[in-house]
Amino acid sequence: MSLGLFGLGGGGSGSKSRAGSPAASKAERAVNSNAVFKRRMSQYAQGAITAGDLVRSLERDVVVLIPGCDLEDAVAAALEATPDKRKRNLLSKASGGRAIGPGGATRRLGASRGGRSDVTVEGGRGQQYIMSQGGERISSGKSSIFNGVEVGKESTPLKIKVTTRSNVALVAAEVSNLEQIRARNGAGAFSKHFVGFEENIDNYNGRGDFAMVMRAGSTDLRKLAEVNGGGLSQNKLRKYGAAMASAMRCVHKAGLVWTDLKVDNFVLCERDEAKAIDLEGAVPARSGPKSYTPATMPPDFVIASRGGFAGVTVDRSFDVWSLGMAVLHLYTGRSYFQGSSDPQTIAAVGQPQFTVDLSGVTDGRTRGLLEGLLNPDPKKRLQYFDSVSCRLALL
Structure with a gap:
């Protein structure tokens, strides 16, 4: 449109x-x-x-x-x-x-409100969405997120994810991944754990760019944890840890590996529930990765990809490690590799016998959970995630 x-x-x-x-x-x-x-x-x-x-x-x-x-x-x-x-x-x-x-x-057009120009995007069913300029680039660097509202429903905040024409394949991948997750898990589970799109608008600006309209969360889990300084309370830690784990299980049930599970990709929605966003990089299990974040990559993947990504595949254990790093982030209120560049992070994780230092985790239940999720052996951490012990630790 x-x-x-x-x-x-x-x-x-x-x-x-x-x-x-x-x-x-x-x-x-x-x-x-x-x-x-x-x-x-x-x-x-x-x-x-x-x-x-x-x-x-x-x-x-x-x-x-x-x-x-x-x-x-x-x-x-x-x-x-x-x-x-x-x-x-x-x-x-x-x-x-x-x-x-x-x-x-x-x-x-372009008249400003607060110094930034707003535009209205026309949807495919007659809706009109006001989009505020000055979007925030998302982690992949290939899309931007803008604040928005639907005309006539201004009390309901929206987010509009804009992807340029050169990266439109990512849009198709994300739509396909979300549809696959919904089909394999059911509409109820999908709406509980994922932020779906209100509308996908092709060629929204006449230049071939793509806009995806979705409900806005109040904040993401990274901001929530870091605003609190020392991380979240044990109750909230387990609540949001369980939400992240449930969303991950839905992704895996659809035969996909997320490869970019992190606190930034969960937003707080109605009833203070954490829901997943940004599934454009998810790939079929045992295929090559499309995207990842160095701070949440498991050591076995880093070691395997040192000579390049040819022949390197990912499975569920990749996401289990990422979940562990996300839970640790919520516990401490900071990224484990805060202050390190991506090359420095990759070099550290790729060291022989690398393990995450959990000495600062004083809660025994949380420490046991993290030791299981962050086991350097991919088979052992996957076994732990599938165990009753892991589910009980998140209750």
Whole structure:
């Protein structure tokens, strides 16, 4: 879908009504009845003139003939009379960003609110989503996350994940992974453990980029743990540890390995429940990885991939180690490798006989859990994760 034709926030030229509406201005109604305007609109619809040609004609041949009419009146009428979204977008750009806004207000696209410009993305079922600019890059570096709301439902915060055209294959992979997880686990388990997408919008801006609209969490587990300084209480640690483990089991039940399980990829949603996001890198078990985070990679994977990734595969034990590192992060309130660069982290994990130092974990139950999840032997840590002992430790 194309970029919506709404400029949001201040900086506009004042409120004007939609042409043709009961409250439409006299100038806009006069534009619609103008013979030159009708002829130029017909030519634009047929492709005989460009958007720039149309704007110049409106200013030269239409506005000057109608008392009290300015170019924004004419552009507003032209946008209203253009059903083709691509042509509306071109016309808006050619007119310097003028567009019809919510409630009929004519404003400039890119007008800012708090110094950042907002745009409206048009969904496939008639919905319109306001997207705030200034997005935060996610861990893969190939997408950005923007705050958003649906027009008419502004009280429900959303996130809009934007992926560029060159990385659109990641979008297809994430959608496929989520559908596979839902199919294998059921809609109930999926909605309990994962943040699904409200809508996937192809070519949302006319440049081939992709937008995925999803419910917003209040915060992610990394921020929650680090804000508290010393980590989470034992009750919350087990609650969120169990939530992460359950989401991981759902991924594995679908025949996938996540390879990027970490506290950043769990957000707090309704009823303070932690739900998983960012499954674009999940791959079928015993296949090669697409993405990973050095701080959560198991030592056996680091050692196996020293000569390159050719022939290196991943299985469930990869995610079990990552779960252990995530639980440790929640316990301490900091990443185990905080302050280290990615190369330094990889070098440390790849050392012979590397083990995670758990001497600072004073709670016996949590320490036993972490010793099992962070066993350097992939078979032993997988056996522990599948055991009753692991489930009891998270109760």
